[in-house]
Amino acid sequence: MFGATVGSLRLFLQSIDSRKTALIWQRTGSQGNEWMLGQSHVTLREVHQILIDASVGGEAGDIALDDLSVTEGACSPADGLYDFEEGTCGWTQEADDDLDWIRGAGHDPVLNSKPSSDHTTNTDRGYFYYLGSGSSRVRGHSARMSSPLISAGKGQCVYLWYYLSGQDPGTLSVYQELSGGGQSQLLSQSGDQGKMWRFTQAPLSNRGSDYRIIVEGTMVQNNQGIMAIDDIQLSSYPCTGPGLCDFEMNMCSWRNVMEYDETDWLRDQGNTQAPSTGPSTDHTTNSTTGYYLYVDSTVGRWGDRALLISEIFSPESTGQCFTFWYHILGHKIGTLNLYVNNRTMYGSGNSLGQHMWTESGDQGNVWWKGRIYLQHKEPFWFVFEYKKGEGSPGDVAIDDLHITPGSCDPVVEPPPTAAPTNVIAIGVGVTVMILVIAIACTTFYILRRRKANSESLIGNDMMEINVAYDLYDCELQDSVT
Numbered sequence: 001m002f003g004a005t006v007g008s009l010r011l012f013l014q015s016i017d018s019r020k021t022a023l024i025w026q027r028t029g030s031q032g033n034e035w036m037l038g039q040s041h042v043t044l045r046e047v048h049q050i051l052i053d054a055s056v057g058g059e060a061g062d063i064a065l066d067d068l069s070v071t072e073g074a075c076s077p078a079d080g081l082y083d084f085e086e087g088t089c090g091w092t093q094e095a096d097d098d099l100d101w102i103r104g105a106g107h108d109p110v111l112n113s114k115p116s117s118d119h120t121t122n123t124d125r126g127y128f129y130y131l132g133s134g135s136s137r138v139r140g141h142s143a144r145m146s147s148p149l150i151s152a153g154k155g156q157c158v159y160l161w162y163y164l165s166g167q168d169p170g171t172l173s174v175y176q177e178l179s180g181g182g183q184s185q186l187l188s189q190s191g192d193q194g195k196m197w198r199f200t201q202a203p204l205s206n207r208g209s210d211y212r213i214i215v216e217g218t219m220v221q222n223n224q225g226i227m228a229i230d231d232i233q234l235s236s237y238p239c240t241g242p243g244l245c246d247f248e249m250n251m252c253s254w255r256n257v258m259e260y261d262e263t264d265w266l267r268d269q270g271n272t273q274a275p276s277t278g279p280s281t282d283h284t285t286n287s288t289t290g291y292y293l294y295v296d297s298t299v300g301r302w303g304d305r306a307l308l309i310s311e312i313f314s315p316e317s318t319g320q321c322f323t324f325w326y327h328i329l330g331h332k333i334g335t336l337n338l339y340v341n342n343r344t345m346y347g348s349g350n351s352l353g354q355h356m357w358t359e360s361g362d363q364g365n366v367w368w369k370g371r372i373y374l375q376h377k378e379p380f381w382f383v384f385e386y387k388k389g390e391g392s393p394g395d396v397a398i399d400d401l402h403i404t405p406g407s408c409d410p411v412v413e414p415p416p417t418a419a420p421t422n423v424i425a426i427g428v429g430v431t432v433m434i435l436v437i438a439i440a441c442t443t444f445y446i447l448r449r450r451k452a453n454s455e456s457l458i459g460n461d462m463m464e465i466n467v468a469y470d471l472y473d474c475e476l477q478d479s480v481t
């Protein structure tokens with residue numbers, strides 16, 4: 001499934017007798033320019049058919065299927081993926097804590113505030129683990145569950161999908177616990193992050209020891225929030241750094257907005273593009289094999305938008321610098337905007353947030369660096385917005401997004417020695433000016449004198465007096481002349 005307006009693909013089971021259908025798997029929007037595996041485990045008591053439903057979202061995008069198979073027994077999940085579809089996936093609840101994580105699905109009527117679908121299947125039949133307002137929760141109480149023992153050296157990065165929604169849903173922390181003892185925190189998330197599954201990742205340390213992943217939820221008293229996790233995955237590739245996305249492995253925590261805009265940002269390489277859209281190289285690797293995000297400018301109408309939203313970042317006392325690389329090529333190609341939003345602005349109806357940066361029209365076949373300095377007191381997120389222009393197809397792409405603590409670039413602030421340097425520079429400038437004026441006046445004087453000498457010898461004395469001229473005399477003589 002790949003394209004600006006690709007639509008959705010859904011898998012149903014239909015009973016032969018009752019004709020009732022049940023949705024068992026679905027995807028909406030671009031899933032990347034590659035073949036992806038989809039699977040669903042079902043237990044049936046009567047004869048069913050499988051229905052595959054693809055709906056076209058617009059004029060650009062492909063949905064293709066290949067290698068369909070039905071096998072007996074549970075699905076074999078990808079190596080290192082814990083999707084919780086078949087059960088616990090070998091994860092165990094710790095006994096010496098206060099609560100247990102609960103395995104559930106969206107169709108369970110127990111809690112109405114939990115996610116209506118899981119992340120794996122994107123349906124109400126897929127399973128996840130959650131902690132909700134139904135738990136007998138006390139402030140500071142926590143629930144911990146641990147993964148099966150993982151061999152030393154397996155996995156360089158852990159991917160995790162989480163859901164934190166409602167008022168004070170608590171804190172989600174993930175740890176790596178070495179079998180020989182010792183535990184390090186991999187990541188922590190808290191606060192209301194909206195009714196959506198969010199992605200996060202953290203590097204795993206490899207100290208030659210087998211290890212477990214520990215997922216811990218810490219509750220807050222008297223709240224209606226919910227915390228859930230799904231699709232925990234070990235990647236054999238290194239993570240990108242915190243707050244950094246180069247798009248080489250995935251879109252990190254950046255997500256397309258599906259509801260409020262007309263098209264999507266697509267992740268792809270330079271060498272697989274239609275000839276008229278997308279840069280030929282990315283910024284990270286400067287090669288045709290490096291990945292970036294781009295908008296397919298060959299489709300849609302003037303004013304169509306593609307919104308891209310970041311994860312929620314925590315503020316720093318030193319402020320933060322957000323740098324990004326952008327590539328805008330093409331006549332009247334459109335406008336790229338960057339907004340920063342937070343819960344206060346969002347809650348008051350400002351869905352995009354504060355407008356921080358903009359660039360419009362053709363910027364040449366070059367990757368440019370953009371940056372903004374932020375001093376936020378509360379957690380915030382970014383929104384990139386591309387607005388299509390009236391012009392012909394071209395490139396609108398971004399790459400190497402990075403947020404770092406502190407100010408943007410030392411060049412922006414004057415260095416401590418700046419003042420003396422400026423004084424010297426001004427001094428040199430004044431001296432040069434005086435010299436130029438002096439030379440001009442001398443020349444003028446000599447010319448006058450020659451002229452005077454040639455016209456008349458009378459008044460030579462007067463001219464001699466003016467040898468002692470100053471700058472003002474020169475100006476005066478000039479005006480008099």
Ligand SMILES: [Ca+2]
Nearest residue numbers: 093094099100
């Ligand atoms: Ca427990």
Ligand SMILES: [Ca+2]
Nearest residue numbers: 083118120127
């Ligand atoms: Ca799942």
Ligand SMILES: [Ca+2]
Nearest residue numbers: 257261263264
């Ligand atoms: Ca979109």
Ligand SMILES: [Ca+2]
Nearest residue numbers: 246282284291
């Ligand atoms: Ca890249």
